[in-house]
Amino acid sequence: MQVEPDKELYEKNAADGRPPLVVLTGPTAVGKTALSIALARAVNGEIISADSMQVYRHMDLGSAKITRQEMQEIRHYMIDILDPWEDFNVVIFQRRCKEAIDEIYDRGKLPILVGGTGFYIQAVLRDIDYAENTGDDGYRRHLERIAAGDGAETLHRMLEEVDAPSAEAIPAGNVKRVIRALEFYHFTGRRISQHNEEERRRENAFNACYFVLNDDRDKLYRRIEKRVDDMLARGLLEEVERLKDMGCRRGQTAMQGLGYKELLDYLDGMCTLEEAVTLIKRDTRHFAKRQLTWFRREKDVIWLNRPDFPQERQDEMILQTMLNHMRERHVI
Numbered sequence: 001m002q003v004e005p006d007k008e009l010y011e012k013n014a015a016d017g018r019p020p021l022v023v024l025t026g027p028t029a030v031g032k033t034a035l036s037i038a039l040a041r042a043v044n045g046e047i048i049s050a051d052s053m054q055v056y057r058h059m060d061l062g063s064a065k066i067t068r069q070e071m072q073e074i075r076h077y078m079i080d081i082l083d084p085w086e087d088f089n090v091v092i093f094q095r096r097c098k099e100a101i102d103e104i105y106d107r108g109k110l111p112i113l114v115g116g117t118g119f120y121i122q123a124v125l126r127d128i129d130y131a132e133n134t135g136d137d138g139y140r141r142h143l144e145r146i147a148a149g150d151g152a153e154t155l156h157r158m159l160e161e162v163d164a165p166s167a168e169a170i171p172a173g174n175v176k177r178v179i180r181a182l183e184f185y186h187f188t189g190r191r192i193s194q195h196n197e198e199e200r201r202r203e204n205a206f207n208a209c210y211f212v213l214n215d216d217r218d219k220l221y222r223r224i225e226k227r228v229d230d231m232l233a234r235g236l237l238e239e240v241e242r243l244k245d246m247g248c249r250r251g252q253t254a255m256q257g258l259g260y261k262e263l264l265d266y267l268d269g270m271c272t273l274e275e276a277v278t279l280i281k282r283d284t285r286h287f288a289k290r291q292l293t294w295f296r297r298e299k300d301v302i303w304l305n306r307p308d309f310p311q312e313r314q315d316e317m318i319l320q321t322m323l324n325h326m327r328e329r330h331v332i
Contacts, residue, residue, distance in 0.1 A: 026213035027288035050115030
């Protein structure tokens, strides 16, 4: 199956003033990678990874990073661009992603944003202004000292007092995001949850088809458990050991990823390997559930539910359905 796209659609001054973009997302282990390659081959597209862990070098197994062979010569962006000790956040992703989109347009191809980090996808689709704080960093250091001395829960309670919606959305363990929300309130007097909600109401900056691939929950959970077992069989523990030898520690952004923090705890003697594996599987299931909750809140989403398609031709028919939607919306 091959579609020859209308090259004029790739110009930034498209008919409605918005350039074309395709998003393919869904919960972890649902099968996005293979479908994204088939889609890219069909529409002369190139793929931008919307994954918060695949940006890191040396973190291949735990992030389920696509291999060179799996890419099938389709160009990919936002993979292996940082070392594990470097910070990464939505603002950096948004900037780098815009640069990749411009490069793809310049090459006369269609950008396809693929991954499960809904927060990142939303930032690009709506061109959200996250109002990075440029004030002095004294208050940030003060908050970091509180986290180090009194614990992340104390910091999280501080956020709950001034911005309950943000405290509900941000886990206490994500100290960087908690600090950023407190900083925003400190310097602006406004809740960052209110600011972000205003930004979310923006219209899409792109003429986009936003696809969410999903499956029966029991099947999805079985695939998650099998994926974790396969990762371990292929050497995930050894990957984490190498990262630890390189100086990576649990508090770093990269080491917050599923599979990495649990195995670091095992290597530090905080739990058994069996306990670590059980936690990885449980937390990955919970993560998939949170992803689906996020996507259900998004507007103008096109759901692709695997059980709605016959098993024997499932991927082929899902791809054809995507192409039909893209034609209807003049994306191709």
